[in-house]
Amino acid sequence: MNLGQYTGPLCPLPADHATDDQARVQLAHGSGGQLSTVLLDKIIRPAFDNPVLAEQQDGALLNAVNSPLAFTTDSFVVSPLFFPGGDIGKLAVIGTVNDLAMCAAEPWVLSCSLIIEEGLPIPQLQKIVQSMAVAARQLGVTIVTGDTKVVEKGSGDGLFINTSGIGKLTHGTHCKPSHIGKNDVLIVNGDIGRHGVAVLSQRQGLEFEKPICSDCQGLADIVQSLLANDIRPNCMRDLTRGGLAGNLYELSLASGWAMEVDEALIPVADDVAGACELFGIDPIHVACEGRFVVIVDARQADETLRIMSEHPSCPMPQQIGHVSEPLGNRDDTVPLVLRSKIGTRRRLDPIRGEPLPRIC
Amino acid sequence: MWQRFADACELAMRYATEYRDAASVNSFVEAIDKICTQHWVLMEVCGGQTNAIIKYGLDELLPEKIELIHGPGCPVCVTPVKIIDYAIALAQQPHSILCTYADMLQVPGTNSSLAEARSEGAQLHVMYSPLDAIAVAQQNPDSHIVVLAVGFESTAPAHALFLQQARQRKLKNLSVLLSHFRVPPALREILANPENRVQAFLAAGHVCSVMGYREYEPIAQQYQVPIVVTGFEPIDILQGIYHCVKQLEGGQAKVENQYARAVTRKGNSTAQAAIADVFEYSDRQWRGIGGIADSGFKLRNGYKMFEPEFHFPGLLAASQETHGGSLLCTSTSCLSGEIMTGLKKPPECTNFGEACTPEKPLGAPMVTSEGACHTYFRYRQTESNA
Numbered sequence: 110m111n112l113g114q115y116t117g118p119l120c121p122l123p124a125d126h127a128t129d130d131q132a133r134v135q136l137a138h139g140s141g142g143q144l145s146t147v148l149l150d151k152i153i154r155p156a157f158d159n160p161v162l163a164e165q166q167d168g169a170l171l172n173a174v175n176s177p178l179a180f181t182t183d184s185f186v187v188s189p190l191f192f193p194g195g196d197i198g199k200l201a202v203i204g205t206v207n208d209l210a211m212c213a214a215e216p217w218v219l220s221c222s223l224i225i226e227e228g229l230p231i232p233q234l235q236k237i238v239q240s241m242a243v244a245a246r247q248l249g250v251t252i253v254t255g256d257t258k259v260v261e262k263g264s265g266d267g268l269f270i271n272t273s274g275i276g277k278l279t280h281g282t283h284c285k286p287s288h289i290g291k292n293d294v295l296i297v298n299g300d301i302g303r304h305g306v307a308v309l310s311q312r313q314g315l316e317f318e319k320p321i322c323s324d325c326q327g328l329a330d331i332v333q334s335l336l337a338n339d340i341r342p343n344c345m346r347d348l349t350r351g352g353l354a355g356n357l358y359e360l361s362l363a364s365g366w367a368m369e370v371d372e373a374l375i376p377v378a379d380d381v382a383g384a385c386e387l388f389g390i391d392p393i394h395v396a397c398e399g400r401f402v403v404i405v406d407a408r409q410a411d412e413t414l415r416i417m418s419e420h421p422s423c424p425m426p427q428q429i430g431h432v433s434e435p436l437g438n439r440d441d442t443v444p445l446v447l448r449s450k451i452g453t454r455r456r457l458d459p460i461r462g463e464p465l466p467r468i469c
Numbered sequence: 470m471w472q473r474f475a476d477a478c479e480l481a482m483r484y485a486t487e488y489r490d491a492a493s494v495n496s497f498v499e500a501i502d503k504i505c506t507q508h509w510v511l512m513e514v515c516g517g518q519t520n521a522i523i524k525y526g527l528d529e530l531l532p533e534k535i536e537l538i539h540g541p542g543c544p545v546c547v548t549p550v551k552i553i554d555y556a557i558a559l560a561q562q563p564h565s566i567l568c569t570y571a572d573m574l575q576v577p578g579t580n581s582s583l584a585e586a587r588s589e590g591a592q593l594h595v596m597y598s599p600l601d602a603i604a605v606a607q608q609n610p611d612s613h614i615v616v617l618a619v620g621f622e623s624t625a626p627a628h629a630l631f632l633q634q635a636r637q638r639k640l641k642n643l644s645v646l647l648s649h650f651r652v653p654p655a656l657r658e659i660l661a662n663p664e665n666r667v668q669a670f671l672a673a674g675h676v677c678s679v680m681g682y683r684e685y686e687p688i689a690q691q692y693q694v695p696i697v698v699t700g701f702e703p704i705d706i707l708q709g710i711y712h713c714v715k716q717l718e719g720g721q722a723k724v725e726n727q728y729a730r731a732v733t734r735k736g737n738s739t740a741q742a743a744i745a746d747v748f749e750y751s752d753r754q755w756r757g758i759g760g761i762a763d764s765g766f767k768l769r770n771g772y773k774m775f776e777p778e779f780h781f782p783g784l785l786a787a788s789q790e791t792h793g794g795s796l797l798c799t800s801t802s803c804l805s806g807e808i809m810t811g812l813k814k815p816p817e818c819t820n821f822g823e824a825c826t827p828e829k830p831l832g833a834p835m836v837t838s839e840g841a842c843h844t845y846f847r848y849r850q851t852e853s854n855a
Contacts, residue, residue: 313597315474383478386485451491451703453526455848461827 139259169253179214182273194322198240210329213284214276221255226265289364298423302392326399355459361444370430488702497707515673516543516839538811553578560591579792599631626740629747654764669713674728681736757806805832
């Protein structure tokens with residue numbers, strides 16, 4: 110047992126029990142005392158190891174940059190903490206990185222706040238922190254500052270994570286809802302609904318012969334590839350909570366343009382479609398964590414699809430619809446219209462109520 | 470179990486693709502158009518069918534001569550306000566946990582909803598199956614678990630099975646608030662109404678998968694009305710409509726079975742036996758419609774220990790005294806009774822999409838995905854009445 114210079118009363122559990130398979134997080138791990146130091150020194154700092162964090166300053170000291178910046182934040186409360194294809198840690202890094210990517214930013218630095226419920230097995234925490242570190246390294250972002258709090262048993266659900274991120278807008282600030290316009294088309298990078306179905310199946314204890322894995326993946330690289338090839342999306346949106354329908358609906362209202370999507374063109378894998386059918390949900394409302402819609406001038410559509418089809422993060426790039434008419438011209442303009450497979454048209458609304466809580 | 474789920478997914482998809490095929494839809498629409506010579510009024514009984522009709526826009530594909538009106542087959546919609554009030558009162562008791570389907574959370578009671586009661590501290594557990602409640606009861610031996618069991622004949626077997634298991638396990642900390650309805654008495658009620666316009670019914674496939682369709686034969690004969698047991702996919706519904714129109718045009722009035730892949734004339738005898746073991750017929754009050762004789766289920770004597778009143782004596786009377794035991798919607802201007810008996814359509818209500826939305830419903834049909842108002846709001850509402 111190594112307690113360094115500490116000479117005070119001993120905790121009933123050995124202070125270096127962080128390596129013990131049976132060990133669980135205690136309230137004292139968040140108290141700012143000896144156990145907090147153990148948590149930070151044994152688990153968190155080694156995983157996120159970088160010079161900025163190593164300074165142990167109260168905040169990260171960053172150099173000034175020449176480009177405009179994008180800044181975003183997101184909290185992650187997914188239940189369960191581990192699901193096929195990922196865990197809350199991977200999700201917390203990828204989610205925030207993807208939000209930066211959707212602003213056309215090159216992700217740069219992240220913060221990470223862990224709110225841990227007393228009793229979380231320390232090996233689980235270690236695994237999650239490792240996932241965060243691996244995801245950050247793969248996506249080229251650095252976790253430069255963070256915080257750890259512990260709440261009493263019953264006040265949380267294992268672990269909540271907040272990450273905030275800063276990205277560099279090296280290609281400018283053009284990509285936003287107000288730039289959506291008349292000649293734009295809607296392109297998605299792959300089949301929708303995987304993440305939500307993976308989490309829901311795990312939660313319900315349902316398994317498949319071949320498990321449905323979350324589509325959780327970073328999107329910054331494909332976005333940077335599009336930008337480097339002179340594609341100038343007018344807007345992009347990752348299809349997280351609310352799924353395709355919820356996010357397009359929001360973009361329609363934010364941009365003032367109605368949109369129309371063609372059900373027959375929306376990629377949905379058979380296993381996801383089958384599971385949704387049994388769960389009684391529509392894949393169009395189910396969250397993804399590695400899918401996004403690019404809204405781009407029709408003249409750049411073919412080139413966008415070509416670049417996407419060569420990129421590993423785009424399993425099924427597809428043009429699914431278009432921007433149709435300005436909202437507000439007529440009182441009865443519907444923001445989002447679905448052309449069904451049988452040829453009828455109907456409005457598509459965001460999902461109502463709480464059918465899929467705690468999905469990310 | 471896992472393999473069966475994977476198989477079920479595959480089967481579900483195969484059915485979905487087969488029964489939503491655009492070319493088949495068009496050929497059925499053409500076939501209906503060809504045999505239809507005059508205006509006919511058909512009622513689809515089940516809210517699931519209403520949802521499919523509006524979601525897929527089937528009513529817009531059909532010839533104008535065919536009018537579809539939407540029936541009362543949504544158990545959430547027809548559950549009286551006083552049951553919601555009582556459920557809230559039960560959930561608010563110290564050490565009680567109310568298990569409910571998510572659909573019921575937003576349904577307005579006299580003063581509040583279960584969702585509002587939960588935000589004020591009432592203990593609720595959202596269940597996917599009534600069997601979940603057995604685990605909740607075992608995990609919370611110091612609490613009393615009340616199951617809000619809402620449904621038609623299609624959900625009655627699951628509730629019966631749950632009560633049989635609860636009795637076998639001698640669970641003492643459990644009761645069930647029943648809001649269970651039977652379809653055939655409601656059809657008679659609709660047909661006996663002097664204002665009735667319904668000339669044929671699409672009967673609810675899921676209900677008939679349990680009960681069979683023998684009960685419908687005397688109704689078809691007595692009221693001279695065609696009844697076609699129908700499924701829930703676009704092709705099912707169009708096929709059901711085709712058979713109804715064919716009978717109407719030919720002057721026939723019999724029961725036909727479109728949903729033969731799930732329904733037999735006698736139904737599911739195991740499920741019926743479970744229902745008969747636990748429940749007996751009782752008069753029941755339908756929200757927005759009123760009392761209908763023998764239109765519901767109540768617990769048989771061997772299961773009376775699962776009555777909430779047995780565990781919370783006097784609470785039902787107190788709840789009714791406080792709230793008046795209303796049957797109707799809390800808003801006097803809500804047309805849900807007329808909507809659920811097919812006398813009006815949701816957009817004819819002045820509250821629709823204005824004072825009444827899924828977020829702030831005045832009546833139950835705006836709450837659940839099987840409610841006619843919710844279905845119209847979700848798929849048809851335009852910005853002018855949003």
